[in-house]
Amino acid sequence: MNYISQFLSDFFSILNEMSPYLLLGFLVAGILNALIPKRMVSKYLGQNNFKSVFNASLLGVPLPLCSCGVIPTGISFYKNGASKGATNSFLISTPQTGVDSILVTYSLLGLPFAILRPLIALISGVIGGIFTNAFDKNTEAIKNQTITQDITYKTLFDKIFKYAFVDFLQDIANWLVIGLLIAAFISVAVPESFFTNYLNNKFVSMFVVLIASIPLYVCATSSVPIAAVLLMKGLSPGAALVFLMAGPATNAATITVIKNSMGKKALFSYLFSIIFSALFFGTIINEFLPTHWFAMGAIHALHSHSHEILPFWFKTLSSVLLFLFIVNAYFQKYKSRFNLNATKNQHITNIKGMEKISVIIKGMNCNHCKQNVVNAISQIADIESVEVDLTTETATISGKNVNLETIKTEIEKVGYKFMGLKE
Numbered sequence: 051m052n053y054i055s056q057f058l059s060d061f062f063s064i065l066n067e068m069s070p071y072l073l074l075g076f077l078v079a080g081i082l083n084a085l086i087p088k089r090m091v092s093k094y095l096g097q098n099n100f101k102s103v104f105n106a107s108l109l110g111v112p113l114p115l116c117s118c119g120v121i122p123t124g125i126s127f128y129k130n131g132a133s134k135g136a137t138n139s140f141l142i143s144t145p146q147t148g149v150d151s152i153l154v155t156y157s158l159l160g161l162p163f164a165i166l167r168p169l170i171a172l173i174s175g176v177i178g179g180i181f182t183n184a185f186d187k188n189t190e191a192i193k194n195q196t197i198t199q200d201i202t203y204k205t206l207f208d209k210i211f212k213y214a215f216v217d218f219l220q221d222i223a224n225w226l227v228i229g230l231l232i233a234a235f236i237s238v239a240v241p242e243s244f245f246t247n248y249l250n251n252k253f254v255s256m257f258v259v260l261i262a263s264i265p266l267y268v269c270a271t272s273s274v275p276i277a278a279v280l281l282m283k284g285l286s287p288g289a290a291l292v293f294l295m296a297g298p299a300t301n302a303a304t305i306t307v308i309k310n311s312m313g314k315k316a317l318f319s320y321l322f323s324i325i326f327s328a329l330f331f332g333t334i335i336n337e338f339l340p341t342h343w344f345a346m347g348a349i350h351a352l353h354s355h356s357h358e359i360l361p362f363w364f365k366t367l368s369s370v371l372l373f374l375f376i377v378n379a380y381f382q383k384y385k386s387r388f389n390l391n392a393t394k395n396q397h398i399t400n401i402k403g404m405e406k407i408s409v410i411i412k413g414m415n416c417n418h419c420k421q422n423v424v425n426a427i428s429q430i431a432d433i434e435s436v437e438v439d440l441t442t443e444t445a446t447i448s449g450k451n452v453n454l455e456t457i458k459t460e461i462e463k464v465g466y467k468f469m470g471l472k473e
Contacts, residue, residue: 053238056237056238057235057237057238058234060233060234060237060238061230061231061233062369064158064230064233064234064237064275065230065369065372066362066365066366066369067157067158067365068154068157068158068230068274068275069365069369069371069372070157070360070368071150071153071156071157072154072226072271072368072372073368073371073372075114075148075151075152075153076114076150076214076215076218076219076375077210077211077214078149078150078153079114079148079149079150079214079218080209080210080213080214080215080218081210082114082149083114083210083213083214084206084209084210094106094109097133097136098133098135098183100176100180102132102133102135102136102179103133103135103175103176103179103180103183104139104176104179105136106127106132106136106139106140106143106175107140107142107143107171107172107173107175107176107179108143110139110140110142110143110144110171110175111143111144111147111168111171111172111175112147112149112168113144113148114148114149114150114218115144115145115148120141120144120304121141121303121307121465123140123144123418124137124140124141124144125137125307125308125311125312125464127140128312133183134182134183134186134312134316134319135178135179135180135182135183135186136179137312137316138178138182138312138316138320138323139175139178139182141304141308142171142174142175142178142179142299142320142323142324143171143172143174143176144175145269145270145298145299146168146170146270146298146299147167147171147270148270148271150270150271151167151269151270151271151273151298152164152167152168154271154274155167155274155294158275158277159274159278159281159290160343160344162339162343162344163291163343163344166291166335167291167294170291170331173327173331174323174324174328174331177323177326177327178319178320178324178327181322181323182315182316182319182320182323185315185318185319186313186315186316215375215379216378216379217417218417219375220379220380220382220383220416221415221418222271222272223376223380225267225268225269225272226271226272226376227376228272229268229269229271229272229275230272230275232275232276233275233276233278233279236276236279236280236283237279237282240279240283241283242283242284243283243284244283244284245280245283245284245285245286245289246284247284250284252286252288252289253333255285255289256286256288256289256292256333257329258289259285259289259290259292259293259296260296260325260328260329263292263296263297263300264296264301264321264325265300265301265302265305266297266301267301267302267303268297268298270294270298273293273297273298277290277294280293281344286332286336286341287335287339287341287344288332288334288335288336288337289332289336290344291328291331291335292328292329292332295324295327295328295331296324296325296328299324300324303413303415305317305321307465308320310465311465383440383441405448405449405450405451406446406447406448407446407447407452407454407471408444408446408447408471408472409447409468409469409470409471409472410443410444410468410469410470410471410472411423411438411443411444411445411461411466411467411468411469412443412466412467412469413466413467414438414440414443414466416440417440420438420440422465422466423436423438423445423461423466424436424438424445425464426463426464427445427447427460427461429460430449430453430456430457430460432449432451433447433448433449433452434448434449434450435447435448436448444472454471
């Protein structure tokens with residue numbers, strides 16, 4: 051019972067520290083969504099030069115896109131004229147940070163990490179873009195294909211608040227909760243100073259964390275509480291940075307899509323740049339910057355209750371609000387499963403010349419993925435409507451002369467896997 055009570059105590063302590071900054075971060079994300087339409091970004095990424103690479107990395111740093119959301123966005127930029135270097139730069143810098151994760155980093159890891167994290171994301175993105183342009187000479191972009199469009203909202207209020215507290219929250223809610231649970235579990239299960247006792251070589255610890263992080267999926271925000279607890283257990287600040295970089299920036303899905311869309315050289319450039327940057331900047335932090343800059347943030351966040359900037363009641367209220375927003379996000383996401391009027395016929399029908407089919411599509415993980423699929427299918431001639439359900443991985447398509455091969459081609463162009471008709 052002591053373990054359970056300690057687990058719950060640590061879970062709610064971490065949640066209380068994160069929630070005010072998360073709510074503020076979500077709000078800023080909504081404002082950015084309203085002010086910076088992503089369909090306009092691609093015009094700054096089209097040249098095989100430093101300027102396009104820098105623009106791509108700079109524009110990617112504040113965008114609140116997780117690694118599953120950045121994949122179709124970045125690849126669609128490439129297919130609409132962005133160079134491979136600029137595309138890789140965007141794919142590297144964007145998932146490492148975002149306005150929400152920067153604020154949460156400040157709340158749990160302190161100001162130095164909050165400053166260094168976006169700066170390193172920017173520099174690593176630029177390094178990746180430059181290396182891609184130099185290593186992969188075949189950088190001519192693919193023109194005139196499907197572009198990622200923003201999710202359509204009817205009002206400015208929806209564009210800010212519905213995006214921030216429903217659509218965006220839906221995309222990261224699972225991993226946010228999982229990240230909190232993992233952090234609380236590590237806090238209870240891993241002995242104090244575990245890493246200093248059993249893995250005290252700083253470079254080896256960075257390398258081990260890197261190998262573990264590359265194939266896994268963890269979003270930038272959910273990586274923060276895990277890194278904070280690992281720091282408290284004795285992990286070096288440099289190794290924590292490696293996790294904060296490689297965890298959000300790489301996963302098996304990203305690796306597969308880059309290989310299929312831009313080729314092996316672009317994938318090698320992408321992975322090499324992340325690995326090199328993570329180890330290089332991790333070493334800089336370990337060897338040249340004061341360790342207490344990075345350790346104090348995590349220790350203060352979980353164990354200190356004096357001289358707090360935000361009062362306890364405000365943090366608790368923020369946690370309650372965040373909980374309610376997460377519950378609503380899940381409800382909005384899964385309510386279609388309980389809709390008794392949902393379409394029951396999943397096979398091809400033909401009523402007055404109008405066909406309706408339901409197909410299975412793998413690889414959709416967020417609302418940006420959903421919008422990419424809707425846009426890709428909607429542009430096909432004679433398609434009247436497209437409805438995508440992320441929870442069942444299906445798209446219900448209505449139109450005349452519906453051609454499965456054409457649908458398959460358009461879906462695979464934007465990086466998803468067509469699995470055929472739903473049985």
